[in-house]
Amino acid sequence: IWTSGPTRLGTAWLVLLVGAWLVISPFALGFAHYTAGIANNIAVGLALILLTLGSTRNGLLRAAMVLMGAWMWASAFILSVPRERYMWNNLILAFVVIMSAVASETPYPPNYRPDQS
Numbered sequence: 001i002w003t004s005g006p007t008r009l010g011t012a013w014l015v016l017l018v019g020a021w022l023v024i025s026p027f028a029l030g031f032a033h034y035t036a037g038i039a040n041n042i043a044v045g046l047a048l049i050l051l052t053l054g055s056t057r058n059g060l061l062r063a064a065m066v067l068m069g070a071w072m073w074a075s076a077f078i079l080s081v082p083r084e085r086y087m088w089n090n091l092i093l094a095f096v097v098i099m100s101a102v103a104s105e106t107p108y109p110p111n112y113r114p115d116q117s
Contacts, residue, residue: 012052012104015065018093019048022072029085037081041090044068044075048097055104062101069097 022045026038048068055061072094076087 011100012055012062012065014100015048015052015097018097018100019045019052021045022048022093025089029083029089031081031083031086034081034083034086036079037083037086040075040079044072062104065101066098069094069101072097 022041025045026032026034026041031037048065051061051065051068055065072090076090076094079086081087
């Protein structure tokens with residue numbers, strides 16, 4: 001019950017790109033000297049990359065990707081990073097992560113074929 005078996009990456013490939021961007025975004029957007037911002041984005045970025053790769057083995061890991069997206073959304077307001085770029089970066093990417101993780105999951109089993117009537 002806790003494993004759904006191997007799945008395709010689907011639209012979750014976009015989460016790989018988001019994870020990579022999160023790792024480099026503190027340096028590219030200029031908030032690398034804010035410890036909370038850099039630590040959060042690097043940790044979340046690496047976690048997203050690992051969860052996305054792991055979700056090809058166990059599709060239930062996509063739920064954790066949604067939770068990471070929710071944390072990204074909350075961290076934009078919780079962490080004291082006084083840069084609007086940090087806030088908007090995390091808000092937009094949180095939306096992308098949540099939508100990609102949800103859209104990449106299918107309610108059908110891997111071998112499902114619709115009836116050709």
